[in-house]
Amino acid sequence: MKKVKRILALMSALAMTCGMLAGCGDAGVESNGGSNTATVAETNAVVDTENMVVEQNFEGPSGNTPVVDGKIDTSKFVTVKMLMLGDPPAGGADKKVYEELNKILKERINAELDVTWIEWNNYDTKYQMELVSGTPYDLIFTTSTWLNLWGNAEKGAFMDMKEMLPYYAPNLWADTKKEEWAGCTYKGQIVALPEHRMWQLSTPVFVYRADWAKEFGIDKVDSMETLEQYCDAILANKPGVIPYNAPGSVNSNELYAMWLRQETDYVLGPGSIGMGCPTTNKSKDENWTCVSPVFDDKFVDFAKKMKEWGDKGYWPEDLLSATIDSEAMFLSGKSGIYSCNVSGYYPEIGKMAKEDPSAELDAFFFDEKRGFCFSDVMTQDSCSITATAENPERALMMYDLFQYDPEIYHLTQYGIEGVQYVVNADGYRERPESYNDETDSYYWDMWSTRNDALEIPEYNEYEDQIDAIKAKIKPWTTVNPWGSFVLNTTNVDAEVTAINEAASTWLPAIQFGKAGDPEEAVAQYREALTNAGIDTYMAEVERQMKEYLADQE
Amino acid sequence: MGRSLEEKKKRKKAWKKDRKFLLLCIPAIIFFLIFAYLPMPGIYVAFVRFDYGKGIFGSQFIGLQNLKFIFMSGKLGLLVRNTVLYNFAFIVSGMIVQVLIAVLFNELDSKIFRKYAQSFMILPNFISYVLVGLFGFAIFNSTNGVLNMVLGWFGSDPVKVYSEPALWPFILVFISIWKGAGYGSIVYFAALMGLDGEMLEAAQVDGASTIQRIRYIILPCLRPTVILLLLLSMGGILRGNFDLFYNMIGGSNVTLLDKTDILETFIFRAMVSNANFSTAAAVSFVQSVFGFILVLATNTIVKKVEPDYAIF
Numbered sequence: 001m002k003k004v005k006r007i008l009a010l011m012s013a014l015a016m017t018c019g020m021l022a023g024c025g026d027a028g029v030e031s032n033g034g035s036n037t038a039t040v041a042e043t044n045a046v047v048d049t050e051n052m053v054v055e056q057n058f059e060g061p062s063g064n065t066p067v068v069d070g071k072i073d074t075s076k077f078v079t080v081k082m083l084m085l086g087d088p089p090a091g092g093a094d095k096k097v098y099e100e101l102n103k104i105l106k107e108r109i110n111a112e113l114d115v116t117w118i119e120w121n122n123y124d125t126k127y128q129m130e131l132v133s134g135t136p137y138d139l140i141f142t143t144s145t146w147l148n149l150w151g152n153a154e155k156g157a158f159m160d161m162k163e164m165l166p167y168y169a170p171n172l173w174a175d176t177k178k179e180e181w182a183g184c185t186y187k188g189q190i191v192a193l194p195e196h197r198m199w200q201l202s203t204p205v206f207v208y209r210a211d212w213a214k215e216f217g218i219d220k221v222d223s224m225e226t227l228e229q230y231c232d233a234i235l236a237n238k239p240g241v242i243p244y245n246a247p248g249s250v251n252s253n254e255l256y257a258m259w260l261r262q263e264t265d266y267v268l269g270p271g272s273i274g275m276g277c278p279t280t281n282k283s284k285d286e287n288w289t290c291v292s293p294v295f296d297d298k299f300v301d302f303a304k305k306m307k308e309w310g311d312k313g314y315w316p317e318d319l320l321s322a323t324i325d326s327e328a329m330f331l332s333g334k335s336g337i338y339s340c341n342v343s344g345y346y347p348e349i350g351k352m353a354k355e356d357p358s359a360e361l362d363a364f365f366f367d368e369k370r371g372f373c374f375s376d377v378m379t380q381d382s383c384s385i386t387a388t389a390e391n392p393e394r395a396l397m398m399y400d401l402f403q404y405d406p407e408i409y410h411l412t413q414y415g416i417e418g419v420q421y422v423v424n425a426d427g428y429r430e431r432p433e434s435y436n437d438e439t440d441s442y443y444w445d446m447w448s449t450r451n452d453a454l455e456i457p458e459y460n461e462y463e464d465q466i467d468a469i470k471a472k473i474k475p476w477t478t479v480n481p482w483g484s485f486v487l488n489t490t491n492v493d494a495e496v497t498a499i500n501e502a503a504s505t506w507l508p509a510i511q512f513g514k515a516g517d518p519e520e521a522v523a524q525y526r527e528a529l530t531n532a533g534i535d536t537y538m539a540e541v542e543r544q545m546k547e548y549l550a551d552q553e
Numbered sequence: 554m555g556r557s558l559e560e561k562k563k564r565k566k567a568w569k570k571d572r573k574f575l576l577l578c579i580p581a582i583i584f585f586l587i588f589a590y591l592p593m594p595g596i597y598v599a600f601v602r603f604d605y606g607k608g609i610f611g612s613q614f615i616g617l618q619n620l621k622f623i624f625m626s627g628k629l630g631l632l633v634r635n636t637v638l639y640n641f642a643f644i645v646s647g648m649i650v651q652v653l654i655a656v657l658f659n660e661l662d663s664k665i666f667r668k669y670a671q672s673f674m675i676l677p678n679f680i681s682y683v684l685v686g687l688f689g690f691a692i693f694n695s696t697n698g699v700l701n702m703v704l705g706w707f708g709s710d711p712v713k714v715y716s717e718p719a720l721w722p723f724i725l726v727f728i729s730i731w732k733g734a735g736y737g738s739i740v741y742f743a744a745l746m747g748l749d750g751e752m753l754e755a756a757q758v759d760g761a762s763t764i765q766r767i768r769y770i771i772l773p774c775l776r777p778t779v780i781l782l783l784l785l786s787m788g789g790i791l792r793g794n795f796d797l798f799y800n801m802i803g804g805s806n807v808t809l810l811d812k813t814d815i816l817e818t819f820i821f822r823a824m825v826s827n828a829n830f831s832t833a834a835a836v837s838f839v840q841s842v843f844g845f846i847l848v849l850a851t852n853t854i855v856k857k858v859e860p861d862y863a864i865f
Contacts, residue, residue: 250804250825274826318694318715321803323687490602494621497832501626501823509807514716516808531627 026535028545036249058167061159065393067167076109078391080398081114082139084445088117091439099413104408108401111394114223117445127401136388138395142192146377150484153186158384159392160189168396171404179479183378186484187551193399194378195439198450199470200343200478207330207338207345210237210362211401211504221364224262224305230315234336245335246326246511248319250504251275254339259302261366266293267374270487271541273496276503278529279538284372287481288549290541292534294526303518310513314517320514331355342473349462365473372478381447402449409454415442421456429456485548492540496520498532599835619835622823628814633791636815640790641728642722644783650734652775655741658769664772671742685728686800693724718812721802725813729797744778745771778861780855787851788844793817816840 058067066073088094094115102112106415116137118126124147124404130137131152142149142158152158165173176194184192208221208230216233218226231243253275258264265283271290272280282289293299309315316322329335331351338348352359367373385392401408414421414429418444422432434440460466491498506515506525515521564693599619601612623629661667692699693714701711714720748771756766793815802813804822820836856863 054797192693248803249803252805252823276826316694317696317713318690320806321715321801322694384597493602493829493832494618494625496623497827497829498622500825500827501622501819504822504825505805505807508805514808521807521811529589532622544684 007364018519032358035537042144053072058163060164060167060393061394062389062391064391065168065397072167072393072397074394074397076110077106078111078394079114080138080391080395081116081136081389082395082446083118083135083137083141084122085118085123085127086443086445087119089441089443091436091441093415093440093442095421096419097411097442100416101411102413103406104522105398105401109394109397111391111398113398131386134259134439135386136386136390137386137393138389139399139446140384140386142379142382143383144192144377144382144484144486149188149379149382149384150191150486153189153384156387158191159387159389160191161193161392161396162190164393164396165190168393169400171400172396175404177479179377182483183480184382184484192379192382192384193448195376195381195448196378197452198386198447198473199452201373201375201478202341202343203367203473203475203476204254204261205340205342205345205363205365206244206254206486207340207361207363209336210360211358213362214360221358221362222368224258227258227364228309230336231309236312241334241336242316242329243335244337244339245316245324245329246315246319246337247322247324247512248315248508252508252511253277255306256302256507258364258366259511260293262369263298263302264293264296264372266291268466269374270482270485270545271538273537274500274503276500276507278499278503278507278534279541284370284478284481288545290538290545292339292529292538294522294529299523300519301516303513303522306490306511307513307518315512319512320508333359342469345469346462346466349465352453353462354392363469367473367476368550371476373473373476374497375477377480383446392407397430399449402446404453404454406454409449409451410456412444412446412449414456415440424457424459426459427456428459430458481546483552485545487541489546492537495533495537495540499529499534501538502528502532562568596834596838598831599838600621601831603829604618604830607732609707617835619829620839621670622832623819623836626819628819632814632816632819636793637790639722639725639793639815640786642726643733643794644786644790646726646730646781647733647737650730650780651737652741652779653773654734654858655745655775656771658738658742659745659771660763660767671735671739674738676735677732678736682796682800685797687730688722689728689801692701704854715802715806718809721809725797725801728801729794741775741778742780744775748774777862780859781864784851784855788848790815790847791840791843795821842847 004006026333056067060066088253098113098115103533105111105113118130127147130140140158141147142152144150164236172193176196176354180194181190184190184194206221206227211233213219213221213230215236216230218230218233221227221230234241234243256277260268260277260280266280267282267284267287268277269281269287278294279290279292281287282291316324320510326335327338327348330338330348340348342363342365345361351359352361385395389395402412403409410417418432419440420431421429424430457463502525506521506528508513510518510521510525515524573651595609598609598612600614600616601609602615602618603609604612623632658667658671661670690698695701695711695713695715698714700714704711712720712722752770753766756770761769795815795817797819798813798815799821802809802818804818804825806813816836821831852865854865
């Protein structure tokens with residue numbers, strides 16, 4: 001189900017936003033922007049979470065769960081209606097889990113949960129219908145990347161949770177940083193709950209053979225210079241191996257991604273178009289800008305360098321017309337580099353160990369030099385309360401338990417212990433022997449309640465190595481600074497399409513040094529972008545950013 | 554009064570006579586109604602700024618704005634030239650080779666050989682362009698391609714086919730012929746099968762040579778088929794063969810683009826990371842309209858010259 005969801009998310013992300021790159025596969029460049037979100041810079045008046053006054057008495061919007069003298073009065077039994085997306089588990093095991101859950105909820109907060117699913121088939125229409133018809137869901141799944149969270153918020157579909165949160169969801173309130181709340185805020189109102197405790201970071205890497213590097217006397221590949229040494233050494237010492245044996249396609253951007261992060265200050269965010277990303281934001285600090293690295297003088301140097309690398313034979317001569325399985329090449333030792341996202345690096349460790357136990361892997365993290373990487377938006381998967389909700393207070397209390405209470409967390413995420421999962425002697429989660437996929441299959445599609453701190457991991461042979469990688473990159477995590485800003489391309493649709501065409505024509509060829517004379521090629525690329533109206537486009541992005549910032553104040 | 558009554562009677566009679574045939578037509582009519590005419594209002598998507606929430610007919614009407622990006626690129630002339638010229642080359646060369654094959658098969662005496670040869674020639678038609686692209690790469694690539702290996706035996710310098718634009722028109726036309734000739738020749742062959750044997754016998758008796766027989770009897774007999782197929786292929790002359798171009802060349806081999814960029818590959822590059830249905834639909838719509846006009850025009854010309862051969 002997760003897979004389905006991911007595919008759907010990816011598809012709709014691709015479809016609905018043109019300025020985004022889904023950071024996976026052979027895509028090196030990955031943008032955090034597009035339709036997305038998270039914090040609004042310090043200059044913006046966001047919710048001032050630190051100075052909010054918590055009173056001893058609070059009525060709450062519904063009055064069913066008032067706070068009296070600092071205590072929450074739950075004497076009235078209520079039903080919390082929740083809407084999730086997905087096909088309900090086929091065997092109906094979810095019902096049994098909810099039964100179990102409701103027993104605990106009755107005891108703890110005198111409430112029960114009533115779940116409605118929206119099946120994947122035609123989900124977007126059905127979802128909008130539910131919102132339009134005003135069904136009073138207390139908790140409703142939403143996302144800014146594929147279910148138009150901000151658009152619906154604009155129309156007033158969701159309730160502002162700002163005032164309720166400190167009373168009814170104290171754990172969540174305390175555990176969420178100011179900039180994380182900012183990513184859930186629309187015009188001063190907190191309309192969504194963040195997906196923020198399931199840590200993930202997508203940062204592009206070149207996986208390389210650490211054992212070969214050692215052989216060549218290279219300590220570590222962590223810059224364009226060391227990468228060059230490594231590739232030269234492969235050409236000199238490993239006959240039959242192509243340093244980067246990969247195909248080129250209209251989406252190729254890995255070397256450009258490397259260059260952006262190694263040699264410049266540019267960052268990808270809202271306004272970055274397509275896979276070629278000819279427009280970016282100026283830098284981490286000057287992020288409310290839209291500029292083009294292609295027109296930077298350094299881009300010519302980059303083109304020249306890549307031509308040099310291409311001529312030396314770092315990649316196949318005809319790669320732009322070739323079909324090559326770069327992963328297979330890497331695993332079979334015919335390539336020295338594998339380009340992927342960090343999430344693609346983890347499984348590679350196991351696969352390589354199977355192919356060649358003597359091989360050792362390491363990765364060149366493009367982001368290491370700058371030491372930061374923007375996280376996904378807070379509202380990639382999110383939860384809101386509809387404006388018509390009847391029990392928003394109890395809903396928040398429940399949500400707080402979903403995410404922060406170990407007992408309820410395990411029950412909602414994994415199912416009933418002994419039926420859906422057991423914890424083995426080593427503390428790993430596994431399927432019990434009695435488990436039957438047809439009758440016992442269970443999943444929880446309110447993805448934003450996931451919390452790393454309460455996870456019981458499944459066994460993975462290469463856990464130590466993966467943990468080491470995660471420990472290395474975790475400090476780079478930087479909350480996506482663009483808040484709930486969404487680029488509206490209505491005025492520049494033609495420009496976006498034309499710029500995409502120019503970029504997918506020229507970038508792959510330039511970054512592989514296959515466009516003839518580099519200076520001339522860059523000049524042609526720039527001309528194509530100018531013809532495509534890149535100036536109009538950048539002006540429009542900056543105009544919208546200004547407008548957004550003004551709106552937030 | 555009397556006349557119209559008579560006409561009515563006549564019509565009734567015709568109806569009675571033809572109704573069985575009309576009944577046979579119904580599945581075809583229903584098929585086209587459902588799959589070709591019912592979805593037609595969807596063409597409207599080409600003229601709107603498509604909004605998922607609002608659907609095709611709820612989205613904002615923007616006219617021909619969706620086509621603006623092609624003009625912005627300044628490449629329209631090149632794209633149309635390449636697309637039309639390539640298609641023209643494919644159609645003409647394909648036709649000549651197909652007719653030639655059909656005539657040769659017709660002259661063969663051994664039925665068994667003919668059957669095997671025919672099956673063998675049809676084979677390429679069933680190979681997908683993805684595989685053809687891989688074959689192509691295996692032959693032409695400059696690192697370990699077959700072509701350069703063979704050239705090496707003769708002491709020639711290797712040729713970098715994938716960075717040599719001048720070669721590609723020939724390669725592409727050759728592949729198109731190789732893939733389509735066997736299959737396409739069947740239609741002509743069938744037309745020849747229907748040829749009146751007496752005519753050929755008479756020619757033989759009169760002492761016509763094989764060449765003469767082909768020149769004066771067989772080829773003229775194929776003319777209606779040639780014209781009909783030409784008319785049909787005119788409709789698609791602005792529609793490039795994306796499979797062929799994309800798989801043989803790849804998406805962004807800039808050095809070859811001058812000679813190989815067609816409308817389809819251009820649009821592919823523009824849309825690949827930006828799923829804009831409306832723009833794609835708009836381009837396709839223009840291609841269809843253009844094809845439609847071309848079919849009508851060609852048909853009118855044919856009608857003037859050879860009224861019997863026109864489709865309608």
